Amino acid sequence: MPKRKIAVVITARPSYSRVKTVLTSIQKHPELELQLIIAASALLDRYGSAVNYIEKDGFEIAARVFNVLEGENLTAAAKTTGIGILELSTVFDNLKPDIVVTVADRFETMATAIAASYMNIPLAHIQGGEVTGNIDEKVRHSITKLADYHFVASEGAKERVIKLGEDPAMVFNTGCPSIDLAKEIKSSTKLPFNPYEKYGGVGAQPDLSKGYLVVMQHPVTTEYKDSRKHIEATLEAVYKLNKPTLWFWPNVDAGADGTSTGIRAFREQHQLPQVHFFKNMEGKDFLELLKHSDCLIGNSSVGIRECAYLGVPVVNIGSRQNKRDRGNNVIDVDYCQDAIENAILQSSEKGVALSSSLYGNGNAGEEIASLLTTLPLQFHKTIMY
Numbered sequence: 001m002p003k004r005k006i007a008v009v010i011t012a013r014p015s016y017s018r019v020k021t022v023l024t025s026i027q028k029h030p031e032l033e034l035q036l037i038i039a040a041s042a043l044l045d046r047y048g049s050a051v052n053y054i055e056k057d058g059f060e061i062a063a064r065v066f067n068v069l070e071g072e073n074l075t076a077a078a079k080t081t082g083i084g085i086l087e088l089s090t091v092f093d094n095l096k097p098d099i100v101v102t103v104a105d106r107f108e109t110m111a112t113a114i115a116a117s118y119m120n121i122p123l124a125h126i127q128g129g130e131v132t133g134n135i136d137e138k139v140r141h142s143i144t145k146l147a148d149y150h151f152v153a154s155e156g157a158k159e160r161v162i163k164l165g166e167d168p169a170m171v172f173n174t175g176c177p178s179i180d181l182a183k184e185i186k187s188s189t190k191l192p193f194n195p196y197e198k199y200g201g202v203g204a205q206p207d208l209s210k211g212y213l214v215v216m217q218h219p220v221t222t223e224y225k226d227s228r229k230h231i232e233a234t235l236e237a238v239y240k241l242n243k244p245t246l247w248f249w250p251n252v253d254a255g256a257d258g259t260s261t262g263i264r265a266f267r268e269q270h271q272l273p274q275v276h277f278f279k280n281m282e283g284k285d286f287l288e289l290l291k292h293s294d295c296l297i298g299n300s301s302v303g304i305r306e307c308a309y310l311g312v313p314v315v316n317i318g319s320r321q322n323k324r325d326r327g328n329n330v331i332d333v334d335y336c337q338d339a340i341e342n343a344i345l346q347s348s349e350k351g352v353a354l355s356s357s358l359y360g361n362g363n364a365g366e367e368i369a370s371l372l373t374t375l376p377l378q379f380h381k382t383i384m385y
Contacts, residue, residue: 003033006372007062007097009088011040011108012251013050014302017283019103019126021180021365023059031373035095039065039084040108041252046279053282063091067111073224074254077107084111092119098377099124102147105132105140106251107221113146120379124149124372127176129157129164131323135221149375151368153305153359156325167381174367175360182287182306183362186355191292193285195246201278203267206244213238213344214290215247217298219255220320227255228262230335234297234317235266237340238275245275246289295347297340303330308356313347315340327356 026034042050067083069076100116104127116123125147153176219227250259295313303314308327333339
């Protein structure tokens, strides 16, 4: 009996760590063949060249799709999605997968979902059913309606997908595959590498031995015109606290130019003697970095998911993660220097938070691979309204 061909499309740096254990489990499964497709910003150096880490981890890439238009604005995002549909349609026609897997809610993932759906290829969606209140939510719920199988990360997400009219028999709470990686490093007692030596980056190299902060703040696509003002509030708070800080560059979203320009201008003016900047980092190393930090600051979903599991305090800024299910590790604040500063101090004083299994227990990759071997190959919907 021939192996089922599973095409997994990775479009951005965060998506890889989200599904790395799924890729490994598919690759190891005797009844599955992995067809790995790398697209969009995951191929670009300015966003950390996630493709380099993917190849280093031993995954063979079946196809590369260059579809990102420069501009980092709403028009560029829409056109990038359109080009993605064109290019991925050709890739799917060549590879002829039995199932296509798409991840989460970034705008580029819409191209994967549309191309697969119009080509009558069964579509599996990882991390549907969540709520955030920005453009990602529109994309996520749209992909849910296009998808045939749903591998969700929480019970709340499962309930929402079913309420959207999806067949309960095709909705599975597998947990989030990124928790699988977090499980591997949960018992780590010290940072096992020197981030400056291993990943380079730019800026100061403060001593991390007595604690440090991590910042990862992306532009909010529905508020992209304010992205520079948003990042400046965080910069002011971090600068005033003057603690060792490791800062990660933003995603390729509308407003990223404003975020990047704000960081560069502030850095030129103030030098930031306690801050070091990175483009990217291997998923497992990034989790190690978070595990041993005093606090994560910004608006990344890693603060909501992996940090909840690891018990890392988080200061979540603004609306990007609005309404997403939270553990007790998160303090929510607005784009206000004083509020951010006070929340960082409060989080650091609290120390390690209670670990939460809200987003799974660390076996999602194997469970998803197992389901992909047995699910019926269907691309039609059972009406549940």
